[in-house]
Amino acid sequence: MDDSLPLDVFQVLSAVAEYRVYTISCPPNLFGNIVIIVLHKGIEKDVSNYPHPNPECTEKCTKCLLFAALTAVQVVFGYDSSQLSQTVKHLNRHDCLNPPEKIENYSCQKTLSCEQIETINKWYPAAAAILITDNFIHLLIEYVKSSCTFTAFLAKKSLLSALKTQVFEVHSFIKLVEQNWQAxxxxxxxxxxxxxxxxxxxxxxxxxxxxxxxxxxxxxxxxxxxxxxxxxxxxxxxxxxxxxxxxxxxxxxxxxxxxxxxxxxxxxxxxxxxxxxxxxxxxxxxxxxxxxxxxxxxxxxxxxxxxxxxxxFDVKFLHPKNLPPQCIVIVGGRVSTALLRCLHSPSSHSLLADCNFVGFNLHKANSYQQSEDPKKGVSAMAKLLVYTVFKVHAITLIGNENFQPLIAAELFSLLCKVQELVTKCDQDSEDWLTVLFADQDDKWISSLLCLLMLHRKIMLRLEELTWSTSTEKVTSNKDFENLDIEKLCQCICPHRLFLQLAKFLGYDHLVLADFLTSPETHFLYYFSQYLHTVNENWTNFYTCVVSVSSNSSKVDTAISPKIDPDSSAIYNPTVLQNATSTSYYPTVQLVDECRSNLSYLHNHSNHLLLDVKRELSDEEKPDERKLYSNEKTDFQHLPLLRKENQVIDSFTHLIGPIVHNDSVVRKQQIVLVSYSDSDENEEEETTEKLNLVGGMSCYSDIIPSTNIEASIVCGNNEAALWKKNNSTDLDEHSSQEESSSAGLKIPEEVVLVMEMFIRLRLYLERLVDKNIFPYNVQPLILLLEVCEDTYDNFCTSSQM
Structure with missing residues (x-):
């Protein structure tokens, strides 16, 4: 040990690290000199080449002394008087089992006196003020770059303590590092x-x-x-x-x-x-x-x-209240173009196709790669690239006032490549989304939301192009000249994709309930948007499900490019061949068969959403879309699909104060109780509904840091009025359609999905009645009730 250091230097450093400075006679300036000498001597002796010290070392070697000095510096820089007060409370209560982390080595056999506390409160800030100099920070940075793991870790912790507690200013630290970078x-x-x-x-x-x-x-x-x-x-x-x-x-x-x-x-x-x-x-x-x-x-x-x-490109930008700024929209177009170019580039094929680098050790990876098993699946690289492009396309299309045809072309190109990857894995190309994200529920749900938004925008554009003609109702193809828009819409049909999810989950409503309370996914927002899609056009939902279950409607729906191979918009995607799947959009024959049984759905005089007749008949475009207004509020519920120059907002914005659910306020004091999901005691369940005035939105008082979306969608009064009016209309029309609907067999998939929705509604109502649901879910329950009433009326009509 160097002669310039006191003989009890190790005891001094240990006392400082354990908040026992009142037991030593070492003023702050002497401590500062000791630390600087120890750190300088450590660099001179190149301690980074020393072996790691023995924990049982009784000799105070240079390495142990260096560790003690860095630990003491970390404690001095990270000193907080409130932390000490917390320790005193523990000591005074003789609760010494769980002392605060920073002073866990402190002896708990004695309580601190007022003089000792005053000494500590004065000593540590004074020592920190002496150490904080540019030269000392340079010295710490040198140790941060040390090849010794222990030394670099302790120096990093000391530097972080000084920056986090604002003992040393951040801009000064960045400036010092900037100087090294310039050098x-x-x-x-x-x-x-x-x-x-x-x-x-x-x-x-x-x-x-x-x-x-x-x-x-x-x-x-x-x-x-x-x-x-x-x-x-x-x-x-x-x-x-x-x-x-x-x-x-x-x-x-x-x-x-x-x-x-x-x-x-x-x-x-x-x-x-x-x-x-x-x-x-x-x-x-x-x-x-x-x-x-x-x-x-x-x-x-x-x-x-x-x-x-x-x-x-955060999925939050798909929410109407968080529309993306224009700069992100502009950058998004360049990102999707760059990624698709790489996806179709032969030079990146091996990188995107290799999935041996995740979850394998080197020996297994080499043997697995030699086997070249075609069933090894899609690589994590390709999955992440596809997921990123989905988000970028949805955000870019939502953020643009005018429709961007290039996005549709790029999406078509992407799906061509995705089906090619899925087919190479010996998987059914029609289940491409399940193959990609079956092991990543967060990406699966986010992709469903992105594709739902993209489908809405594309269908709205097709409707605008169709309405632009005078009498023939022929859709213009000016925005979709180089791709098969029908195949694209079939591939991203929201009903088709949701049915795949429901089938994958085994139509289990409990899994959906778990998703609704999960802060890790956007399922709450996606599910509410999908229910709006179902409720606004039940005919489309039904015919899509019928086409899925119909064995006679099998057609070739594999996506293949119709474009010039030299087109820069698509980057030469590989043509998929010999791939067949079910048509998820209704054929003309299928629509004619279902039309007589569903015509009562088309005459809702007060329907707040788009009239579905325009998809099944040759009537001209209505002059104005019908709107619903709430008598107790001063706003109108706008249709789900709007013009391109408006915000796509499928739910009523909150006007007025948020209505809190009482169960949220009391939830912290309630312990989860056992409950049954069976319907045996259904008659005993309360039928009283919450009589809430004004708008309603989901609200979380319990988990403010989670990512549970703060709005589901619809005011209670509006949903109830929608339900009441449509129930009346359905009853009237069901009596008129008795003859045409007799003997209609409801597809099994429709029954399974609707039973899942019914069980989910009953489950949510039980949780709400027992005050154990984390937020106000009543608007979602009302959406499920609307869907259920439509289904019940349809079943009643089909049995007559």
Whole structure:
């Protein structure tokens, strides 16, 4: 040990780390000198090459002394007087089993006196003020870059403690690292970890997260790292050192920026900053990532790159109250084009087709790859790419006032490739979405929502083109010249895709109930939107299900391109051949058969949604769409499908105060009770409905941090009025259609789906009655009741 250090240096450092400074006679300035000497001596002796110390080492070696010094520095920088007060309360109650984390080694045999507490409160801030200098931070940064794992970890924790507690300013730290970057020194992975931790919303002071975001998006390392790594001649990456850490940081910056904007802690104009960073720093290198990386970790790097691209396009932008800003919409068009070019590029085929890098060790991966089993499935890389394009297309189409034909062409091209991948795995191409995301329910549900939105926009555009003619009602094909729009609509039909999901779940209503309370998926919003789709056009739902179950309606529905192979819009997708599946859109013959049995559904004088007659007859377009108005409110329930220059909003916006469910307020005091899902005691169940006035939306008081969507869709009064009026109309028309509907056999799939909806409604009502549902689900129950009443009237009519 160096002579300049006191003999009891180890005891001093240990006392500081255990909040026992009142037991030593060491002023803060002496402690600062000791720490600086120890850290300098550690660098001089190159302790990074020393072996890890023995925990039972009795000799105070240089390595043990260095660890003790870094631990003491972390405690000093992370000192919080409130943390000490919490410890005193534990000690005074003799509750020493679970002391606070930072002082868990502190002796709990004595209580602290007022003098000792005062000494601690004065000593630690004074020691922190002495240590906080640029030279000392430079010294910590040197240890952060140490090759010794223990040393780098302790130095990183010390640096984080100083930044999180605002002892050292974030912009000063970023400035120091920027100077190293300008000097040609690449930030190490430990530095990236420090910045990522500062960008976390879990930091004690949220202002630290906001300040870090404000500093780091202008950091030179963030903007120019990939340009330095790229070979200007070959446009490739000669080596991939540091690329993975860089992509992790970019993803964190994007997610943090979106979170801060949502919380109101950042300006909305920061969307432009995020898009600029996204477009200039990572998007231009898409082809380089997918075609020229040849390293053992190329799959992980490309996966992380796709996650970076996907992080900017959050599914929340599909909600009418969170429409995407125009800068994200513009960037989205470029992202989808770049990804589809890579998907169809021969150079990236091996990367997208290989699925041996996830879940296999090296030996198994090599043997599995040699077997070349065609049933190994679609790779995680291809799944993530498809999912990203789905989100980008939906957000881009929703955010544009005018319809974008290129999106339909790109979607057609994507589905061509997806069916090709699924067919190569010896799977049925008609179940392509199930094959892709059966093991990822969050991506499956988000994809269902994206495809539902895309289908709405495409069908609305087709209706506008059809209505533009005078008398013939012939649909113009000016926006869909290079693709088979009928096959595209069949492939993304929302009823077809929901039936696949229901069949995969075994028509189990309990799984749907779990999804409704899960904060990890967007099922609440998707399911409410799908119920609106069913209720607005029951005929389409029924005929689609009939066409699925009909063995006589088997036709070739495999998607194949009708375009010029040199067309730049589609990127030469491979033509699928010899693939057959069921037509999920009704044929003319099938519509004629069902028309007589469903005609009573077409004459609702007060129907708030679109008149379904225009799809089954040759009548001219109505001059105005009928609207519903609530007598107790001053707003109107707009139709589900609107003009392109309006917001697609399939539910009534909340006007007035939110109505809270009493079960939400009391839920924290209620323990889950056992209940039965059987219908034996159905007569004993309460039939009293909540008499709520005004608009209603789902509201969560229990889990504010979760991602449960805050709005389902419809006011109680409007849904009840819709139900009442339509029930009257259905009763009137059912008596008129007795003869035509006699002997009609309801398809099994319709029965299974509707039984699942009925069981789900009864299940939700039981949970609400017992006050154990986490939010107000009454609007969703009303939507299920509307669907159930339509089904009941149809069954009654079919049996007469």
């Amino acid at each position: 040609g020194i690449n930030p190490c992975s430990s530095f990236v970890e420090v910045v990522k931790n500062l960008l976390s919303y879990k930091v004690p002071h949220i202002s630290v997260c906001s300040e870090t975001f404000a500093c780091v998006h202008s950091f030179g390392y963030v903007h120019s790292f990939l340009s330095r790594k790229t070979d200007s001649k070959t446009e490739t990456f000669p080596n991939t050192d540091g690329i993975f850490d860089y992509l992790c940081l970019i993803k964190k910056i994007l997610k943090c920026g979106l979170k801060l904007i949502d919380c109101g802690l950042s300006q909305v104009s920061d969307y432009f900053i995020l898009c600029s960073l996204f477009q200039n720093s990572i998007l231009p290198y898409t082809e380089a990532f997918f075609s020229t990386i040849h390293t053992p970790h190329k799959h992980l790097i490309c996966l992380k790159y796709l996650k970076c691209l996907s992080s900017l």
